[in-house]
Structures are given as structure tokens and as C-alpha cells.
Amino acid sequence: MATTADNGVQSLNSGSAIEDRQSLVSSVQSQIDVLTDLSKRLQTLRQFPGGLLRSEHASGANQVLQVPPSSTLKGTFSKSIEDLRTLHVAAMEERVQEALRAAVESERRDGTEIEDPQGQESQERRRSPSPESPKPFLVFQHKVASPFPPLVGTLPLTLQDLPTYIREFNATHAKKMLLHIYLASGHESRKVSVPVVLRFLIPDVLRMFITLGHEEGVDGTASETSALMVESLTVFGSREKASASRNRAPLHSPYFQKPPHSQSEFIVFQKLSQWIVRALQSSPRVHVQGFMDMLVAYESLFLEKCSLCQRFLSAEGYLPPVARVRREDGAWEPQHATCVQN
Template structure:
């Protein structure tokens, strides 16, 4: 390999090291939330963050990186023209884009990044409080065993112009209460509380079973991260739980996890809903 190619590879290596160190400076959002918010995922996330630190440390101590750092140090000692001794302070002062005289390293976009939810469908864009009843009828006609209803505390209770609670059921799998909030006349989903199919619980309580507790935490995490999720998109997500107890995890290939002994309650959108265990996500 000639010296030019070697120099280019060392520049790429140091750029990668720099970017990974900068990522370590960012506090994971889950650590800023209350400890009880997403307990099943917190320990795994913390272990993952420490693993990232170890990997970056190993990369910095590796022979190629040390060789590149030595070469950069010697180059700096030979010619310091135009180099600032405190680049972090300089970066805080200069917020404008890079000029042609000071090119910045290219950072590729991760093409494999996943979305929490599928793109909005036409029905999601036009759904309003006035068309909610018709949407429920259409959904029940076209989704087989998945059923959706406007929920009221007592039979015959007046729903009002903007229903606040829906009930979703998959026979022998789960039932879920869906809390709605309105922006103008358009409803979006605020909460999803799942229960076992035969549990008789109030919509604002919690299931007695760990699998539904974990599912509740996962759904809350998705809603909190995304925000303003439409009801039709949430229906797409909930219908994917038809195979909650038979779908295998896309990562490990198991139905029941080896750690928590629970089915894959996480759903990831990659053109279709894929099942994951919390420990595999």
C-alpha cells in the first residue's frame, strides 16, 4: 500500500474514532427517565452503553489507531499552521457551515435505520372525531378477529362529540384500552394499556401478568418517543400481536426468551412488523 493510500486509511480511522467518542458523550435518553419507566429495558441498555465504551477503548488502543495517532502528532509538531489548540472552543464559536477552505470529514448516513411506525396512510390523515364511528365499522369489517370499539364506562352512556377511550381485542390473545387526545377534531393516541383477554380491569389500571406489563411499557415507550401517532397506525401495530405467543423473535429465532421467559413483545417496523424480545432489541 502506498503512502497516500495509507494516509487516507489513517484519516478515515481517526475520523471514525472521533465520531464514536463524540457519541459516547451523549447521555442515552432512557437514563434521563424515571427508573421505573422502562425497567425491563434499562439494564440491557446500560450494559449496551458500557459495551460501547469498551469497544471504543479497544479501538483506541489498537495498533492501527496508535500508529495513526503517532503520525498525526508528528505531523502536527512539524507544521501547526492553521491548527487551533482548542478545537472544541473553536467549534462552539463557529456555528456556520464549513467553508471550502476547511472541509469536514464525511459521516455516512445509516441506511439501516428503522422507523418506529409505518408511514401515515391516507385514512390516518383524514380521520376526525366525526368520522371515527365510520372508521371503527370499516376496521371491524376488514380485520377479521381484531375488533375495535368506542368504550364507555357504563352501557348506554353518552359518548360526547369526541370519544376519549377505545377498546381493542384479539380473542384469546389480549385486549387493550386506547386513550385518545384531540388536536382540533383530529384524534391521536395518548395511551395504550394492554391486558390479558379475560382480565376484568379498569382502563387506567395495570395487568397482573408480566407479559402484558412488559408490553404496556414497550407501547408507552414507542408513543413517548414518536408522539402524535394516529389511531389507524396504532391499529396496524396492535394487529401485529395476533401471533404474540407463537411468533419467533427476528433476532434470536426463539419464541420464549432465554432471560425473561416471555414472548417477543417488541415490534420493529421494517416494511412490516418484526417481533423482538426486549433483551434482543
């Protein structure tokens, strides 16, 4: 029968096809091995410039009596140069070149159909700088589309409602945190006008100055009934003082603590300010209520570890998690700014 004969031929064909494929697979596998090995050697060598600056050489410089630092440095340098030379020779080998050609050909043929689950990650890793170099500014809007919670069932806060809001806020967070309107020294009138500066204190943790402005109307003007928008913020240590004066000024005196236009001397509060200001810049309109929701989460600034790397101090800069990233359920996760960006 014709059908049976056809089937016989087909199975014969598929038998040799399987053998062909198996030998193809093993040759592709060996090509992958060759390229992986080359990539590893290249990665090792790329650590070299940063490695020169690392502590092993710095501490080597202190042990001057035993080993002159210049010779240690020179030794490392010549070894790396030698490694680079042998890597170049290895890369020019025929089997490596053949594997590279096969990889290019393979990518050209079906690059669009293969989805590498780690592709994006490895691309990001390739772009990311070595730990020694300063971090470039990363636009993190991609990571956090809207860092602040939306207003649900509440109207945006207005200047008129601000005193009531502050009273309610302080009642809710009694003894844990304190919010009030900050009046600069020499401010005679008790009347509050925009821009309003709020002073937010979490005892033993931090103190923030929050500047509120008015949302502009359609015609570019603002009225008393316009919504208040968070414009900027600076963060200080809860007991950080502006002057070195030993005389304890009254708590409410603006001279007792840093004024809102200055900057904290502590890097953790500088980084915290930067993180929040960037979040503000990434959102066109930030209402007071949603913003305060995030600030409350900073009560754990010195208590909770990063939800991404599970460590308290960041690998870079040794800072606690200064970022608060909102989860779907509305909870705030402490994260290192460096972990969020990586």
C-alpha cells in the first residue's frame, strides 16, 4: 500500500534526521562552552581597573616594610596585561571564531523568535557601571509608575482644610509622629498662606520640612479652594542642630534646629531627601494625603531591612533602606535606593 510505504520512508528519514540533529546539538553545545569560557575570562579581566583601587592594594600600601606597594601593583598590572594578551590569542583561535560566526548567523536567523528570560537582566548588568564609579542618574519612572497612592473617596486637601487635617493626623499617630505648620522666624502674622511649610517629626528618627504649593487652575491662577500639592521636601536627623551652640534653645525656636532651606549633614538623610524629591518629580501632582501616607512608613527607617536584598545596610554606601516602594495592597516596602535601581 502506498500509505505504508510512505510511512516507511518517512520514519527512515526521521531516523537520520535525529542523528543529524544530535550531532548539531552537541556541536552547538561545544560552541556555547567555548563562548561561555571566553566571556568568563573577559569578565574577570574587566574587574581589573576597579580592582586596582580596591582595599587589597590600599592595605598593601600600609605594609610598606614587607612589600613595597609599587611592586604589588606592578605585579598585578603585568599579570593582567598578560591575561589580556592570552585572551586576545584565544579569541582569534579558529574554533572561537567559528563559534562567534555561528552565533551571529543563529541570531540573524531566529533572533526574533527566541526570548531569553534573563536577556533584559543581563543587558542591564552589562550597562551597569562598576561599583567604584558613581551611579548615573537613572530615570526610575519606569520602575514606579506612580509612587504615591491615588486618592480614593477623599478630596485633595485645600489650605482651608489643612488645620483640621493636621489635627486628625496627629490624633491618629499620637506620640509616634507629629505634624505641624512651620512658621519662619520673624513671621508676625498667624495667617497661613501658600507656600506652606509643614514640619513633620518622627521622634528619634527624622524631621522633615515639606513645602506645599497650590495646584494651578485652568487659567494658570490659584485660589483658596485650589488643592494643595507637595512641591519639595528636605529631611534631617530628629536632633540635628543648626548651630554648635550648647545653649538649648526653646523647642519651637527655628534656631534650635536646621531651617528648611538647608541640608542635612548626614548622608542617610541627604539620600532620603533625594529619593523623595525624585519621586515627587516623577509625579505631576502629589496630594498631601498620599504623600503623608508614604512618610509615615519612614518610622521604620532604622529598623527594617531591604525587601530586595534582605540586608539592612546597602552593599554600596552602607546606608539603611531609604526608599519606600508601594505594593499593590498599599503597604510600603523598605528598599535601598541602589537595589530599586538595579
